[in-house]
Amino acid sequence: MMTDINYLKAIELLHKSTSSAGFLASAQDISNYKRVWARDGVICGLAALASGDEDLIETFRDTLETLANNQHHNGTIPSNVGISDNEENVSYGGLAGRVDAVTWFIIGVCQYAYYTNDVNFVKKYNSNILKALQLLEAWEFNNKGLLYVPLSGNWADEYITDGYVLYDQLLRVWALKSYNHFVKDEFITxxxxxITEQIEINFMPQSVGEKYHERAYEEVKIENYMPCSFSPAGYKIQFDAFANSLALLLNIGSPAFQQKIIDYSISLKNELPLGLLPAFWPPVYENDNDWHLLKNNCKYEFRNFPNEFHNGGSWSMVNGFFGLALLKAEQNEEAIVLLDAINKANAVEEYSFYENFNSETKSPNGVPYCTWSAAATVMLHQSIYEEFKYLV
Incomplete structure (x- = not known):
């Protein structure tokens, strides 16, 4: 097939966003985005692997090296690293530390090594990985299997999730599976x-086994998807598109429940004008109990208006992972439809690759020329048309 213009534009943006230290979060000259971010950089790296572009794959390697070289002595991976001498060089998080930087780093190293067939790359960073894994053990706090994540502790850094956040448990499973492909360690197995059992016991309906919070579990009605998080204060029942996509990719949950997630997700995206899944749904409104968790949870300016950013906004990046989940479930036609919707969003304002969109008005939000928006197109395009597969 002829190479699609949307794909070429996405590759072009990734090239424009490279630096000697790795991928930048945006090609736009905005200080907080002109940095090498752990999660953004690894997701761009996953796109680089899918593209087969040697220069982009080299930038992925640079990204991982930058993150490893700036690992904190306690095992924390930087949220982001500055590439300018005029600003603070390393950040491990803003209002709270970023738990997902640790897991994305491990995933990145292992996916790179798997694709390039370079086992020595894992060996090179083995001590970094082991230190990171030990830190994750400590973050369980109660040693029962699930990570305890602070408010603002992951990519949804201005949202309401905290405690036992589904997304972070699933990333940890992916990180452990990726690493165990190389080391085949009985303890990790x-x-x-x-962790998988604890996810299924605490996030799935009518599950069998001792719950972390039995009373709270009995009070919620889990039906069509896994809720986004729970804590000692109870469950947050919003649909987390990223997390549920990871659950599908990792084949967690019964086939019947996985199909419920897919059916719910397709129905939801088809109801909305962009044809994309919102990051979290439904939105939190000003008269909702959880509004107080949103209104002050921002370092610079409030952005989580209903249907925007994490609060019901639609992100190309998140939809890229749902597309991969659809392919895993052999829903190829649905994945093609979704890729078209992603490409239409990325093409707004002459391919501005906006960070996210208002799910009702379709208005773009956030930073333009956002690299992980481009990564969504590349990952899904190559997975559909070149049958590229990640290590899961």
Missing amino acids: TKIQT
Whole structure:
């Protein structure tokens, strides 16, 4: 097939966003985005692997090296690293530390090594990975299998999720599975099983097993998807598109429940004008109990108006992972439809690759020329048309 213009534009943006230290979060000259970010950089790196572009793959390697070289002595991976001498060089998080930087780093190293067939790359960073894994063990706090994540502790850094956040548990499973592909360690194999069981017991309906918070579990009605998080204060029941996509990719949950997630997700995106899944749904409104968790949870300016940013906004990046989940479920036609919707969003204002969109008005939000918006197109395009597959 002829190479699609949307794909070429996405590749072009990734090239424009490279630096000697790795991928930048945006090609736009905005200080906080002109940095190498852990999660953004690894997601761009996953796109680089899918593209087969040697220069982009080299930038992925640079990204991982930058993150490893700036690992904190306690094991924390930087949220982001500045590339300018005029600003603070390393950040491990803003209002709270970023738990997902640790897991994305491990995933990145292992996916790079898998694709390039470079086992020595894992060996090179083995001590970094082991230190990171030990830190994740400590972040369980109660040693029962699930990470405890602070408010503002991951990519949804201005949203309401905290405590046992589904997304972070799933990223940890992916990180452990990726690493265990190389080391085949019995302890890690058991750990993967333990975490998976705890996810299924605490986030799935009518599950069998001792719950973390039995009373709170009995009070919520889990039906069509896994809720986004729970804590000692109870469950947050919003649909987390990223997390549920990861659950599908990792084949967690019964086939019947996985199909419920897919059916709910397709129905939801088809109801909305962009044809994209919102990051979290439904939105939190000013008269909702959780509004107080949103209104002050911002370092610079409030952005989480209903239907925008994390609060019901639609992100190309998130939809890229849902597209991969659809392919895993052999829903190829649906994945093609979704890729078209992603490409239409990325093409707004002459391919401005906006960070996210208002899910009702379709208005673009956030930073333009956002690299992980481009990564969504590349990952899904190559997975559909070149049958590229990640290590999961």
